[in-house]
Amino acid sequence: MTDLRKTLKASLTEARARLEAALKEEGFGILTEIDVAATLKARLGLERPPYLILGACNPSLAAKALEAEPDLGLFLPCNVVLRQEGEEIAVLVQDPEGTFALLPEGVRAKLGTLPQEARERLARALARL
Known part of the structure; x- marks a missing residue:
């Protein structure tokens, strides 16, 4: 599984x-x-601990991705999960680089550094927590 993670006492x-x-x-x-x-x-x-899936989107990055390949809507938005783990909250962020690595080489070439930029932005956000 390709994701970025952090656990919070919150x-x-x-x-x-x-x-x-x-x-x-x-x-x-x-x-x-x-x-x-x-x-x-x-x-x-079924009773389960709290578990949210949030769809995060950076409009300018999404527009660039869709311009490069209209079918990339299947990969948008980036999923972010918040789930209860005992007394803590696990935060998991979908890694765009890992997800987009599944695409054919031609599509990846059109995207250029976009997946890396998205990952860096998401990783910085996660680090701020």
């Missing part, structure tokens, strides 16, 4: 607020949210 609410602020400093916003624990509870009656 509540889910606090971790999310810190994450969103750090992402904003790097030009990312949250486009989508999936509350996995609530969905599993509502649909299957």
Whole structure:
């Protein structure tokens, strides 16, 4: 699995607020949210610790990626996971370099350094937590 990780001693609410602020400093916003624990509870009656999947997007990077290859929408937005691990919150960020490495060489060539730039921005945001 290709991701960037950090563990925080914080509540889910606090971790999310810190994450969103750090992402904003790097030009990312949250486009989508999936509350996995609530969905599993509502649909299957399963109790799970808090688990959120957030879809983070940097509009200028997304526009460049889609200009290079319109089908890259399948890889957007970057998923960010916040999940409860005991008394801590694990923060996992999808690594764009690892994800885009799955693409054919021709598409990767069109992207140039974009996946690396996205990874660097996401890693800096994670480091701010």
